[in-house]
Amino acid sequence: EEEEIFERDVEKSGHGGRQGHFGLMVEDCPRPTREPRPDYLKRESVAKPSIRVRPVHQGQTEGKVIVDFWIYGNGALDEAAVSIVKLGRNRTEEESRFVFKLATEETDGGRYSHIMKGRAAMDDLACEDMSRYLVKYGDYASRHFSVLIVDCMEPRPTREPRPTREPRPTREPRPTREPRPVEKRDPGPKFWY
Numbered sequence: 001e002e003e004e005i006f007e008r009d010v011e012k013s014g015h016g017g018r019q020g021h022f023g024l025m026v027e028d029c030p031r032p033t034r035e036p037r038p039d040y041l042k043r044e045s046v047a048k049p050s051i052r053v054r055p056v057h058q059g060q061t062e063g064k065v066i067v068d069f070w071i072y073g074n075g076a077l078d079e080a081a082v083s084i085v086k087l088g089r090n091r092t093e094e095e096s097r098f099v100f101k102l103a104t105e106e107t108d109g110g111r112y113s114h115i116m117k118g119r120a121a122m123d124d125l126a127c128e129d130m131s132r133y134l135v136k137y138g139d140y141a142s143r144h145f146s147v148l149i150v151d152c153m154e155p156r157p158t159r160e161p162r163p164t165r166e167p168r169p170t171r172e173p174r175p176t177r178e179p180r181p182v183e184k185r186d187p188g189p190k191f192w193y
Helices: 002-006
Strands: 050-053 056-059 065-073 082-087 093-095 099-106 114-122 131-137 145-149
Touching: 050 131, 056 065, 065 131, 065 145, 082 099, 082 114
Parallel strands: 056 145
Antiparallel strands: 050 065, 065 114, 082 093, 082 131, 099 114, 131 145
């Protein structure tokens, strides 16, 4: 009987895969219930929203640039709190020419409960639009992203080509040796079976 106690029944075991923890389930005993927290112990999520945007976007003069961004939050997200600003000299915020649309959805689980996807566009690009920008949600801001306009960029200095080496002289093939004569060995006495 002692061996039966220590054998593990795979179907009935409540092993969840965590090391160092185990659960004890007793038949005919109700599971314990957790009482809800009282209101004075509840607290709202204080986590700031996370804003993600690709760091570099390229366009051409009189062209168009499109920027996709995502805002992740643990509560309902307010679309009126979203803005895109241009960073001027000394990181001063200026108004940008971006026009954007937003869509919000709730998630089924995971780290964030709400996701807001935005798509911003700027038409008729000029050299003055080549700058750094921020996506802002209220007081929170993303890392800056840059809009580069290819026609307005100074060409990169080209490096002098490396000097070519003189090709190595071709070697003459090594002379081949004549094969050594092979001596035939005496296989020894022959046996008849």
